[in-house]
Amino acid sequence: MDPEINPKYQSSAAIAEQVLKHVLSSVVPGMSIAALCSYANSLVAAYSKSVYRKEEGIERGASLPATVSVNNIIQNCSPSSAEDCLLREGDVVKVEVGVHIDGYIASAAHTTIASNNPALTITDRRADAISAAYYASEVAVRMIRPGQTARNLIKAMGLVATGFNCAVAEDTFTCQIDRFVMSGANTFANRFNPDILAPELTFETGEIYTIDCTLSTGDGIARASTYDPAIYQRDVNHQYSLKLRTSRSLFSEVCKRYSVFPFLMRDVVTGNQAFKAGVNECVRSQLLVPFAVTIDKRHGSTFVAQFKLTVMCHYSGPIRLTPALPMPNVQSATTIPEASEIGQILALDCGKAPLPDLPRLKTQIQAPVPTQPGANGCSGGQPSAMDTDN
Numbered sequence: 556m557d558p559e560i561n562p563k564y565q566s567s568a569a570i571a572e573q574v575l576k577h578v579l580s581s582v583v584p585g586m587s588i589a590a591l592c593s594y595a596n597s598l599v600a601a602y603s604k605s606v607y608r609k610e611e612g613i614e615r616g617a618s619l620p621a622t623v624s625v626n627n628i629i630q631n632c633s634p635s636s637a638e639d640c641l642l643r644e645g646d647v648v649k650v651e652v653g654v655h656i657d658g659y660i661a662s663a664a665h666t667t668i669a670s671n672n673p674a675l676t677i678t679d680r681r682a683d684a685i686s687a688a689y690y691a692s693e694v695a696v697r698m699i700r701p702g703q704t705a706r707n708l709i710k711a712m713g714l715v716a717t718g719f720n721c722a723v724a725e726d727t728f729t730c731q732i733d734r735f736v737m738s739g740a741n742t743f744a745n746r747f748n749p750d751i752l753a754p755e756l757t758f759e760t761g762e763i764y765t766i767d768c769t770l771s772t773g774d775g776i777a778r779a780s781t782y783d784p785a786i787y788q789r790d791v792n793h794q795y796s797l798k799l800r801t802s803r804s805l806f807s808e809v810c811k812r813y814s815v816f817p818f819l820m821r822d823v824v825t826g827n828q829a830f831k832a833g834v835n836e837c838v839r840s841q842l843l844v845p846f847a848v849t850i851d852k853r854h855g856s857t858f859v860a861q862f863k864l865t866v867m868c869h870y871s872g873p874i875r876l877t878p879a880l881p882m883p884n885v886q887s888a889t890t891i892p893e894a895s896e897i898g899q900i901l902a903l904d905c906g907k908a909p910l911p912d913l914p915r916l917k918t919q920i921q922a923p924v925p926t927q928p929g930a931n932g933c934s935g936g937q938p939s940a941m942d943t944d945n
Contacts, residue, residue: 560867560874560908563607564763567618567654567661568865568876569910570602574652575665575880577922578621582648582669585925588623588632589639591650595621596819597920599654605914607656618660618737619653620786620819624848627857629724629769629777631846633785635821641926642669647681649769649861655816658735662765663877664863673884680772682885684860687719689882690891690901692768692862695729695745697903699764699866699873705729705743705756712768713747714897719889722775723747724859726849727767732865735815737765746775762868763876769861773853784845787838788817795840802833806842817846867908874906 578595596617603615624632625646634640642648651664666685668677677685691712698708708729716723723746731739743754745767758764789809797803808823808830824830837843851857865876891898 560876561659562911563656563659564661564865564876565908565910566606566656567659568663568878568908569913570599570606570654571652571661571663571877572880572910573602573913574598574621574654575650575663578650578652579665579667579880581922582642582650582667583925584642584644584646584669584671586642586669587639587923587926588625588642589634589636590923591623592621592633594920594923595650595652599652601916601918601920602913603654603656605916610657613657614814615656617653618655618816619651619662620817622649622651622786624649624651624859624861627771627773627850627852627859628780629771629849629851629859630727630861631784631786631848632782633819634782635785638782644670645681647684647858647860649859651861651863660732660737660765661865661877662863663865664767664861665880666860666862667883668885675884677883677885678888680856681858682887683719683889684721684770684772684858685883685885686887686889687716687721688768688770688860688862690897691715691723691770692766692864693879694897694900695766695768696864696866696873696875697900697905699758699766699868701758701760701868701870703758705741706753709743709745709747709753711897711900712745716770718891718897719770719887721770721772724769724771724775724851725777727769729764729766732763732765737816758868760868760870763865764868765863765865767861767863769859771851771857771859773851773857773859775851777849778852780848780850782848784847785819785821786817786846787820787843788846789813789815790841790844791815793841795842797833797836797840797842799833799836801829802836805830805833806837809843869906872904872906874908876908878907878910
């Protein structure tokens with residue numbers, strides 16, 4: 556049976572594409588990371604409201620709050636104003652968005668360079684990281700086909716990383732998704748771990764996956780950063796009787812406003828600062844799960860690049876839901892021979908799902924304006940990733 560792609564997946568993918576395009580066009584030196592995240596979240600909310608308007612009462616919006624992770628930061632960076640940084644010339648900038656319409660999810664991420672001269676070709680280790688992550692994503696998407704295995708996908712991604720003298724970052728995954736399910740039963744880590752046997756998983760027709768290809772010029776080991784977690788998610792499978800009244804009030808507010816998808820804690824506590832006192836107990840009791848902001852802090856200049864996509868396993872081969880956006884102007888000294896194992900995978904066909912045209916927004920969302928960076932390129936006292944002693 557030929558599986559049909561639910562059109563709500565396609566609408567979510569179209570929104571993710573448009574939001575990424577808008578946000579990436581605003582990635583310039585002097586731009587606030589917090590402002591970029593806010594801009595992306597506002598666009599997701601506005602576009603989500605513009606589709607399926609006749610279906611009242613359906614849940615829609617972000618399946619994951621937007622993140623902007625710079626240089627050696629691996630993932631989950633959505634800083635508060637107190638932790639905000641300004642982008643600097645040459646920063647490697649990863650933008651990730653997640654969208655859902657009625658629980659049908661599309662996730663995408665792209666990496667670019669913050670530059671006042673986008674025509675300048677980058678040839679250093681930043682080019683290696685971006686090229687490695689890009690080709691790893693192109694290889695991975697072509698392997699989501701019936702009969703192919705997770706073990707082979709992990710192996711291929713590792714071969715790409717090794718070829719560019721990079722490493723697949725820890726805590727990055729390929730996740731089977733379903734309606735209101737971000738990480739289904741067929742979920743596995745993309746980084747090879749000799750101590751953990753890769754799953755005996757074979758892709759089947761009709762399955763849909765998100766693939767997070769995040770590669771680093773460092774060792775790829777995820778370590779805690781100085782950023783406080785901003786993104787949290789309810790663990791709907793866990794129950795606990797909270798002892799503190801503030802914790803109960805906080806959790807009640809979270810349950811009222813959010814279902815299964817991650818959310819920004821600052822959106823919850825802004826209206827009631829007393830909620831902050833309940834966060835720790837909710838986390839300790841495992842009712843709320845924080846998304847840690849992680850970095851690769853190997854000594855020296857370390858850069859992490861990310862490309863994330865959503866793909867369907869069709870009987871004829873993979874069908875990409877979230878389209879590939881153009882790479883930044885980078886040129887690595889490493890090339891992939893056509894006759895190599897990776898070159899042969901890249902030569903395979905990969906279909907593209909048609910995406911609907913989105914309605915024009917009734918209220919335009921204004922793009923943020925860059926600010927003149929200070930001496931360390933940051934505001935709020937948070938050191939830039941470029942300044943951090945890796």
